[in-house]
Amino acid sequence: MTEKKECCSTEKSSCTALADSALDYFQSSTQNCFEYARKQKEAGKKIVGIYCEFTPREVILAAGAVPICLCGGSHKMAVAGERDLPANLCPLIKSSYGFIAEEACVFFDMADAVIAETTCDGKKKMYEIVAERKPVYILELPYKIELKEAFDYWRMEVGNLKAFLEQKFDVEITDERLKEAIDVMNDEWAMMRKVHEFTASTPPYLKASEAIITRTRISNMPGDREMFSRLIDELEQRRSESAPAYCPDAPRILMTGVPMPLGSEKVLDIIEECGGAVVCLENCTGVKPLYENVSLDGDPLTAIAEKYFHLPCSCMTPNRERFRFVKELIDQYKVDAVVDLIWQGCHTYNIESRNMRSLVTDELGLPYIKIETDYSPSDEGQITLRLESFLELIKNRISQT
Ligand code: SF4
Numbered sequence: 567m568t569e570k571k572e573c574c575s576t577e578k579s580s581c582t583a584l585a586d587s588a589l590d591y592f593q594s595s596t597q598n599c600f601e602y603a604r605k606q607k608e609a610g611k612k613i614v615g616i617y618c619e620f621t622p623r624e625v626i627l628a629a630g631a632v633p634i635c636l637c638g639g640s641h642k643m644a645v646a647g648e649r650d651l652p653a654n655l656c657p658l659i660k661s662s663y664g665f666i667a668e669e670a671c672v673f674f675d676m677a678d679a680v681i682a683e684t685t686c687d688g689k690k691k692m693y694e695i696v697a698e699r700k701p702v703y704i705l706e707l708p709y710k711i712e713l714k715e716a717f718d719y720w721r722m723e724v725g726n727l728k729a730f731l732e733q734k735f736d737v738e739i740t741d742e743r744l745k746e747a748i749d750v751m752n753d754e755w756a757m758m759r760k761v762h763e764f765t766a767s768t769p770p771y772l773k774a775s776e777a778i779i780t781r782t783r784i785s786n787m788p789g790d791r792e793m794f795s796r797l798i799d800e801l802e803q804r805r806s807e808s809a810p811a812y813c814p815d816a817p818r819i820l821m822t823g824v825p826m827p828l829g830s831e832k833v834l835d836i837i838e839e840c841g842g843a844v845v846c847l848e849n850c851t852g853v854k855p856l857y858e859n860v861s862l863d864g865d866p867l868t869a870i871a872e873k874y875f876h877l878p879c880s881c882m883t884p885n886r887e888r889f890r891f892v893k894e895l896i897d898q899y900k901v902d903a904v905v906d907l908i909w910q911g912c913h914t915y916n917i918e919s920r921n922m923r924s925l926v927t928d929e930l931g932l933p934y935i936k937i938e939t940d941y942s943p944s945d946e947g948q949i950t951l952r953l954e955s956f957l958e959l960i961k962n963r964i965s966q967t
């Protein structure tokens with residue numbers, strides 16, 4: 567049985583946090599990943615760095631290699647990245663690059679290759695600099711996803727990635743190995759989905775700030791699998807004890823917009839500190855990549871391509887699926903309001919915020935706020951003030967209904 571401890575000071579609150587929980591394991595995920603990657607490397611396995619949810623981990627796993635996410639969430643490294651990159655670039659790109667420039671990323675050092683992708687312009691050009699240090703394979707994405715030929719092109723690119731890995735690592739990626747990798751990833755997505763369901767329940771039994779740390783850098787780590795299962799048991803226990811993760815009157819917030827790599831969760835933390843219950847992280851470090859499993863029927867490479875082709879990223883045009891998905895989640899998770907997080911310099915998500923605001927306020931009649939920021943802590947006070955008023959407004963609105 568898990569020990570409960572109070573997580574906020576309000577007398578009426580019965581919200582709880584898990585002590586001695588599987589979450590403690592995920593808190594050390596960078597260290598866990600490092601230990602795992604080091605052992606795999608020593609055992610002769612190849613390490614492959616990735617930066618985006620479009621990169622099909624299944625193909626890398628089927629090559630017998632270890633896919634590791636290299637996205638940076640550190641403000642210090644974003645500043646370091648400005649040595650070679652423009653200051654007004656998205657902090658996610660600057661930070662990812664800063665780790666490389668400062669030689670501060672052990673995972674990048676270990677990498678035998680990097681799989682990059684043509685999503686936004688900043689990343690594309692950053693990869694050209696990364697290619698000076700490591701072999702980089704660029705996955706080219708078709709942007710006009712409603713075009714009939716777009717999927718055929720993407721399928722070809724996934725095939726090209728397979729050929730690159732086969733040649734680079736002198737390995738044959740058979741259909742059987744692909745199917746095994748699909749199975750592994752489907753299981754992992756399913757466990758992560760299950761964990762996120764506890765943030766979305768009424769009341770939530772898991773905070774979003776707890777759920778987000780379960781997105782570790784490396785897929786298919788045996789330790790993760792065991793801990794996911796233990797965490798799910800602990801959360802079932804929380805539910806049976808009627809011990810919610812947030813205060814009972816906390817407004818239910820959906821966060822959409824940009825991904826939040828480890829260390830860049832400041833807006834999420836502020837929402838929770840101000841008394842909001844983040845019941846859904848719609849972005850790429852939340853549920854967006856978890857919703858669709860890869861089919862085990864038919865040609866495995868085509869099935870893999872299908873899943874990733876459906877990812878509703880703002881780099882696509884038009885990106886109608888994101889709006890349909892957010893609308894579905896708002897309804898399914900009984901959301902009271904939406905917070906749209908935009909990293910400064912992320913033009914694609916920033917421009918989509920116009921239509922997101924319109925969907926949330928005009929069509930669904932819910933409060934919406936856009937927070938445009940970077941990784942620096944300098945605007946935390948200002949963001950706190952804005953979110954405090956926003957949450958107050960939502961509470962008043964709820965009390966009047
Ligand atoms: S938001 Fe788009 S570019 Fe960023 S990780 Fe997700 S799919 Fe990749």
Ligand code: SF4
Binds near residue numbers: 909911
């Ligand atoms: S947040 Fe936007 S600008 Fe930054 S890497 Fe992702 S898509 Fe590119």
